[in-house]
Each structure stands twice: as C-alpha cells, then as structure tokens.
Amino acid sequence: MSIRDFALPELSMRFFPIWQRHWxxxxxxxxxxxxxxxxxxxxxxxxxxxxxGSLLPQMGGTSYMTFLAAGTVCYxxxxxxxxxxxxxxxxxxxxxxxxxxxxxxxxTLDDIVLSEILWAATxxxxxxxxxxxxxxxxxxxxSVMSLWMIPLALLVGLAFAGLGLIMTxxxxxxxxxxxxxxxxxxxxxxxSGVFFxxxxxxxxxxxxxxxxxxxxxxxxxxxxxxxxxxxxxLLHIAVLLAYTLFGFYVSLVLFRRRLSR
Amino acid sequence: MTPIIQASNLQKSYSGQRVVDxxxxxxxxxxxxxxxxxxxxxxxxxxxxxxxxxxxxxxxxSLLNLPVPQAAREARIRVGVVPQMDNxxxxxxxxxxxxxxxxYFGLKDSEIxxxxxxxxxxxxxxxxxxxxxxxxxxxxxxxxxxxxxLVNDPDVLFLDEPTTGLDPQARHLIWQRLRELTxxxxxxxxxxxxxxxxxxxxHRLAVLDNGKLxxxxxxxxxxxxxxxxxxxxxxxxxxxxxxxxxxAHYSQRFELSGETVFCYLHDAQPLVAHLxxxxxxxxxxxxxxxxxxxxxxxxxxxxx
Ligand SMILES: Nc1ncnc2c1ncn2[C@@H]1O[C@H](COP(=O)(O)OP(=O)(O)OP(=O)(O)O)[C@@H](O)[C@H]1O
Ligand SMILES: [Mg+2]
Numbered sequence: 001m002s003i004r005d006f007a008l009p010e011l012s013m014r015f016f017p018i019w020q021r022h023w024x025x026x027x028x029x030x031x032x033x034x035x036x037x038x039x040x041x042x043x044x045x046x047x048x049x050x051x052x053g054s055l056l057p058q059m060g061g062t063s064y065m066t067f068l069a070a071g072t073v074c075y076x077x078x079x080x081x082x083x084x085x086x087x088x089x090x091x092x093x094x095x096x097x098x099x100x101x102x103x104x105x106x107x108t109l110d111d112i113v114l115s116e117i118l119w120a121a122t123x124x125x126x127x128x129x130x131x132x133x134x135x136x137x138x139x140x141x142x143s144v145m146s147l148w149m150i151p152l153a154l155l156v157g158l159a160f161a162g163l164g165l166i167m168t169x170x171x172x173x174x175x176x177x178x179x180x181x182x183x184x185x186x187x188x189x190x191x192s193g194v195f196f197x198x199x200x201x202x203x204x205x206x207x208x209x210x211x212x213x214x215x216x217x218x219x220x221x222x223x224x225x226x227x228x229x230x231x232x233x234l235l236h237i238a239v240l241l242a243y244t245l246f247g248f249y250v251s252l253v254l255f256r257r258r259l260s261r
Numbered sequence: 262m263t264p265i266i267q268a269s270n271l272q273k274s275y276s277g278q279r280v281v282d283x284x285x286x287x288x289x290x291x292x293x294x295x296x297x298x299x300x301x302x303x304x305x306x307x308x309x310x311x312x313x314x315x316x317x318x319x320x321x322x323s324l325l326n327l328p329v330p331q332a333a334r335e336a337r338i339r340v341g342v343v344p345q346m347d348n349x350x351x352x353x354x355x356x357x358x359x360x361x362x363x364x365y366f367g368l369k370d371s372e373i374x375x376x377x378x379x380x381x382x383x384x385x386x387x388x389x390x391x392x393x394x395x396x397x398x399x400x401x402x403x404x405x406x407x408x409x410x411l412v413n414d415p416d417v418l419f420l421d422e423p424t425t426g427l428d429p430q431a432r433h434l435i436w437q438r439l440r441e442l443t444x445x446x447x448x449x450x451x452x453x454x455x456x457x458x459x460x461x462x463x464h465r466l467a468v469l470d471n472g473k474l475x476x477x478x479x480x481x482x483x484x485x486x487x488x489x490x491x492x493x494x495x496x497x498x499x500x501x502x503x504x505x506x507x508x509a510h511y512s513q514r515f516e517l518s519g520e521t522v523f524c525y526l527h528d529a530q531p532l533v534a535h536l537x538x539x540x541x542x543x544x545x546x547x548x549x550x551x552x553x554x555x556x557x558x559x560x561x562x563x564x565x
Contacts (some may be wrong), residue, residue, distance in 0.1 A: 002316070017364035025352045048550055097268055097348035102341035105365035105413075106334050138521065 005256045009110045010229055016205075018102060019117035019122070023260035027256075037127035042134050045069060048195070059197065062226055062253075070139045070221040071194030073131050074156055077124040078214055080163065082121040085164030088179045094170065099259070109260060113252045116242055117161040117195040124157025125150070143227030152224070156217045159240045162247015163213070169254030193218045200229070213243045263326060264446045265290050265417055266311060271320035273306055273472075280306050281317070282472035288465075290416075293439070293449040293460040297542040298469035299559050304452040305345055307469070308419050312337065313451070325417060334435060338366060341410030345421035347402050347451075349394045355405055356390045359412055366413040370411060376412065384408035400431030409440065418442065418517070420451035436462060456552040466551075470559045480551055487554045489513050493532050494545040496521045503542060511535060518561055525549065 009207055026033060059067040074242035092098040113190040133151055167180045191198070191205055193216035198206055209215050214229055223230040230236065264287035268455070270282040286295045296304045298556045309315045311322055313333020315337040322329040324336040350358050356377055363373035381387045384404040389397065390510055397405065403423065410418060432451040432455075439462055439521035453459050459466055467477045476483055484490075494513070496502065497520065504522040506514040512530035524532060529546050536544045 006314070006519065014367075015362070017367075020364060021350070021361045024357065025350075028352060095350060097346065098343075100344065101348040102314065102365055103349075104337065104340075105362070106338045107365050108334055162396070167550065223479070 002261075004028040005253050005260075009114065009237075010071045010108065010251050011114065012111060013018060014107050014111040015115035015118060018112060019119050020108070021254045022115070022119040023122075032090075034126070034130055035078065036118070037080060037123075037130045040079075041072045041127075041131050044141075045072040057109060060222070065138075066225065067195065067222070070225045071192075071218055073135070073153065074126055074192075074217040074221050075194050076131050076188075077153045078160045078217070079127040080127040080184070081124040081160040082164045082181075084123045085116060085161045086168055086176065086180065088172060089116050089120070089165060089168045089179075092261075093255075095170055102169075103259075104181050109255055110252060111211030112249065113165065113255055117221060117248055120161030120164065121154050124160070125154045128153025128156075131157055141225045142187050145224050145227045145229075148224045149221060152217065152220055155237065155240045155244075156213070159213045159243035159247065162244045162251060163246075164252035166247055166254060169251045188212050188214050191215075193222075194246065213240055216240055262289065264288055265292075265325060266294075266324075266450060267321075267323045268289045268307075268311060269321045270305065271310060272318045272353055273303070273310060273315070274318055280412070280472050281310070284320070284469070284472070284474055286474075288448060288450060290448055291446050292465060293441065293451070293463050295466040296469060296557060297451045297454075297456075297459055297466055300450075301471040302559075303472040304469060305421055308421055308450070308452065312342065312419060315331045329514065332517035340416055341415035341418045342412065343403075343406050343410045343418070343420040343423050345425075347406055347532070349402060349405060349409070349549070351394045351441045353485050354391050355386055358394065358405060359409055359422065362409045363412040367467065368413065373412065376414075380408040380411060381494065383411070383441075385434065400434075401428050402405065403427060403431070403435065403440075403537045407435065411442075413493065415447070417450070420435055420449060422452055424453065424455065432458070449521055456550065456555055460551045468558050475558050476554075477481065483554050485550060487555055489527055489551055491529040491535075492523040492527065492547055492549050492553055493526065494547075495524065495538070495542055497542045501543045503539065507535070516556075523553070525553070 041108045045065070045068050049068050053064035055065045102112055103109065129150060132146070167177060171177060191201055191209045191213050193209070194214070198209050198215060201209060220230045220233060227229045266286065266288040268284060268286045269367065271281050272279070284307060296307065298304050306315070310317045311324060313330035313331065316330050324333070325339055327336040329336060350361060353361060357379050359380055360370065360373050363372070363376070378387070381390055384407060386401060387406065389401060394402065395454060409421065422515040424435050427435065428529065439449060451463070463480065465477070465479055466483060468475050468483070476487060478486065500520055500522050501517060504515060504517060508522055508524055512526040514525040516523045526532065533544070533546055536542060
C-alpha cells in the first residue's frame with residue numbers, strides 16, 4: 001500500500017476523448033441499446049400499473065401508474081449506470097484491455113475513472129430520457145416540473161456509477177457482479193419506494209431505506225412528476241452527490257491499487 | 262549527450278520476490294536497444310516502470326529528460342507503445358482505431374485524419390482501412406498496433422515482443438519498418454525472444470535474468486565476450502556416448518541438449534576432421550551466434 005494510492009483525483013478534460021470513444025461504440029449499437037433501456041422498465045410499469053392500479057386506491061393523490069412512473073425512471077437509470085459501470089467497465093478494464101491501451105498515452109487512471117463515471121451517467125441520462133418520453137406520451141405527467149427529471153437521471157447515474165465502479169475495482173470476474181445485483185440492487189429496488197411507499201415498511205427497514213441513494217432519488221422524482229417542489233430537495237441532492245464523490249474516490253483508490261503496482 | 266532513457270538501480274518486488282533487481286540502463290537517441298531474457302525475467306515490468314505505469318520500489322528513471330513517474334504523463338506525449346498483448350478496440354475499424362487513439366494524445370481530428378493514410382501505408386493496411394479489427398489476421402493486428410503507436414509521431418518507441426506469433430513474412434515486414442524508424446532518428450526499446458531479430462535490429466542489447474542485468478553490449482560484443490567463436494553441433498543416436506569420450510578433447514566447452522551436443526571452440530578444424538570419420542554422427546559447423554550466448558548466460562532450463 002502506498003500513500004500515492006490515496007492522492008485526491010486530478011481532474012482534467014482529458015476524460016473527454018475516452019467519453020468520445022464510448023460514444024462512438026454506443027452509436028454502432030444505438031437502436032438495440034435504446035430498446036434495452038426501454039423495454040424492461042416500460043413493460044413493468046405498464047403491467048404493474050394497469051394490473052395493480054385497478055385494485056389500488058389513489059396513492060398520494062395520484063394514480064398508481066403515475067406513482068410507479070416516478071420510481072420507474074429512477075430505477076431504470078440506476079440499472080443502466082450499474083450495468084455500464086460493472087459489466088462494460090470490467091470488460092474495458094480486464095477483457096478488452098482498453099484501459100491498458102489508454103494508459104500508454106498521456107492519460108492517467110484518474111482520467112479513465114472519471115470518464116467511466118461520466119459515461120455510465122450518460123447512459124443513465126439516455127435511458128431516463130427514453131422512459132420519460134414514454135411517460136409523457138402516455139400522459140402520466142403533464143407538469144413542466146417533470147423536465148427536472150432529466151438532470152435527476154444524470155445525478156442518479158453518477159451516484160450509481162460511482163458505487164458500481166467500486167465493485168468493478170474489486171471484482172475478480174464477472175460472476176462477482178451477481179452478488180451486487182442480488183444483494184444490493186434488487187433489495188434496494190424493493191425498499192426505496194419504487195413500487196410502494198416506504199412508510200409501508202417496518203420501522204427498522206425504513207431506517208435502512210433512508211440512507212439509500214435510490215430512496216433520495218425517488219423522494220425528488222415523485223413530487224417533480226406531479227409538478228410539486230420536492231421537500232428537502234437540497235438534502236436529497238447532497239446525498240446523491242455525496243454517493244458520487246464517495247464512489248469516485250474509493251473506486252479510484254482501489255483501481256490504483258489494482259492496476260498501478 | 263544525456264540518454265533518452267535512463268534508469269539507475271531500479272528495483273521492483275512482487276509479494277516479496279525481486280522481479281527487477283538493481284537494473285541500470287542508458288539508451289541514447291537513435292539507438293535500437295534490445296532487452297532479452299527468458300520468460301519472467303522482468304522485461305515487461307521494466308518497460309512498465311520506464312513508462313511510469315507502475316512505480317519502482319527504488320531507483321531513478323528519466324525518460325526524454327523528464328523524471329518518471331513524476332512527469333511520466335508529459336513524457337508519454339512523445340512516446341509510442343506496442344504492448345506485448347494486443348489491445349486494439351474490437352468494436353472499431355482499422356481507421357477508427359487510429360482516430361480514437363490519436364485523440365488520447367490531444368490531437369485534433371483533422372490532424373489525425375491527415376496522418377491516417379501514411380500510417381496505413383506504413384503498416385501495409387491501406388486496403389483494410391474500413392475492416393473491423395476482429396476480421397484482421399494476427400500479423401495485421403500487430404501492424405495496426407505499430408501504426409497506432411506512431412499516431413503521435415513519437416520520438417521514442419517501446420515495443421514489447423513486437424513479432425511474437427507472426428509468420429516469417431510478417432516478421433520481416435515489421436523488421437523493415439523498425440529499421441526505417443531508426444533511420445528516421447527515433448529511439449527504439451524492444452524486447453524479443455528471437456535472437457536473430459535482436460542480432461539484426463538492435464544496436465545494443467541487455468540480457469536480463471531474474472531481474473538482473475547479466476550482460477550488455479553490441480550483438481558482436483556479446484558474442485565475443487561471452488562465447489567461443491565457433492560452434493559444432495553434433496547429433497545422432499550415439500552423440501551422447503561420443504561426447505562423453507571425445508567432446509572435451511576437441512572443444513573448449515560442450516553442452517548436451519537432447520540428442521544434440523553443442524561443442525564451443527576456437528578452432529573447429531581438428532573436430533571437423535575427426536567427425537568426417539564418424540559415420541553414425543551428423544554435424545553442423547557454424548559461427549557462434551546470439552542464441553548460443555543467450556543459452557550460455559541464462560541456461561538451458563525451462564522457466565516457469
Ligand atoms: N502485477 C503483478 N503481480 C505479481 N507478479 C507480477 C506482476 N507483474 C509481473 N509479475 C511477475 O514478475 C515477473 C516478471 O514478469 P514480466 O512480465 O516482467 O516478465 P517478462 O520478462 O516480460 O516475461 P515474458 O517474456 O514471459 O513476457 C514474473 O514472475 C511475473 O509473474
Ligand atoms: Mg513480457
């Protein structure tokens with residue numbers, strides 16, 4: 001272990017050509033990728049929304065479908081950033097040796113990790129927008145406030161990209177990621193208020209829920225979709241930013257220890 | 262003149278094992294310098310330290326007059342690297358690989374686009390411009406990797422086993438290109454397991470074993486300093502029995518490897534005359550070469 005591993009990240013615009021590289025790869029598979037972003041969340045939203053919605057009373061003054069729409073945007077952005085940071089990130093770091101090629105140029109690991117976070121957040125942004133367009137087309141949200149969902153998708157993406165990269169830095173192989181998805185991501189989806197309000201949960205679970213990034217994202221999203229200003233918005237934004245910075249720094253330290261020795 | 266690449270007393274250990282052990286190197290402008298050594302000798306680790314990708318445990322490095330690792334990033338602006346393992350972008354075409362890689366050096370798209378035709382020409386890949394990487398042969402990939410390493414018109418090239426896995430034609434093409442690069446005044450640091458490659462291409466060589474530099478000099482110096490000038494290889498089923506009785510009498514030194522006896526000597530005439538009378542043995546008389554030196558210095562045992 002070396003003290004240099006713990007140095008603060010050096011930020012520069014050098015991340016940009018790497019981001020451009022990912023963009024060029026993505027453009028080649030854009031159609032399939034957009035399908036992938038959309039199909040799963042929209043099927044769940046419509047299926048559960050119509051099916052359960054007819055059994056359920058109004059939720060917080062909106063239809064169940066509208067309630068679900070806010071959660072759907074958040075968890076689909078969470079998923080896109082996580083998949084990108086874990087599977088695609090690992091492929092670039094390990095399988096394809098893309099990082100190794102880049103490190104031979106005047107680019108540092110700091111630049112690479114920054115580019116990975118920003119790219120994963122870009123994927124979140126794209127999937128967030130795709131889901132939002134469906135929501136708007138279905139008339140599930142009419143408020144201009146719902147436009148704030150776009151920067152929120154980016155922020156959620158940043159937070160989960162950071163967390164995901166910590167896993168990538170620790171992963172011996174792809175199999176490792178299954179733990180993260182089954183032990184972290186899926187339970188988080190259940191207790192962060194995507195499908196039902198958090199206050200339905202036992203007190204102790206609610207306490208856990210209160211520190212999860214997805215809960216804070218949904219606390220912002222749900223009022224925005226109905227045109228309200230989210231209560232304690234700054235707190236929620238601060239929490240998501242804190243997760244982003246934490247993930248960026250910790251994953252960078254771990255990547256340095258993994259790759260620069 | 263200060264060397265382009267200088268390392269003094271480099272040390273690197275992995276889990277307590279010394280992988281590079283007190284290495285000193287100085288490589289001058291326009292030189293083609295070869296790093297030889299058996300598998301695991303520490304060649305790649307040395308290159309990675311010189312590039313500032315990993316930090317040495319001790320020792321000093323300067324690359325293009327910049328201290329490494331402190332200013333490695335700045336030094337790498339003027340360096341090209343051909344890594345041991347191909348890491349081309351499989352999602353891209355040949356030309357896209359060059360474009361995307363050039364951007365990492367901060368080059369403008371227009372500058373890179375202007376260089377691509379001559380890079381493709383140099384790598385004999387002009388008509389593969391729009392082919393995807395997975396459709397290329399091993400030799401084409403290696404040539405593309407070389408072209409990619411030249412995208413920033415570097416002053417120094419690091420080439421880690423540039424011809425491993427290539428057929429003779431492809432190797433000869435790469436050799437010719439590397440010679441052209443030294444003629445342009447570029448400095449080359451390459452590793453190889455091919456002694457003929459090292460002998461033909463490199464001005465100077467260093468032999469590494471277990472992380473230690475065990476010999477250094479021009480190919481001719483290495484041969485003259487380390488080994489008798491003549492070699493007679495004797496083979497056949499009875500070679501071993503023959504050697505136990507006769508080899509020491511005719512040669513300064515001999516080694517047995519499988520069914521072949523290698524006799525190292527200053528004057529081969531008496532041995533050759535003797536062998537002409539031995540019907541059950543065949544032999545080959547040749548001048549000593551770098552491979553003989555390498556085997557003498559690093560032994561005939563397999564590594565790892
Ligand atoms: N990141 C690492 N972690 C642990 N051990 C390592 C690491 N990198 C290299 N080694 C060890 O260091 C030694 C030297 O490796 P290196 O790759 O430098 O050898 P080499 O001379 O390039 O060999 P080859 O000719 O096979 O490419 C080997 O024993 C290798 O296992
Ligand atoms: Mg090597």
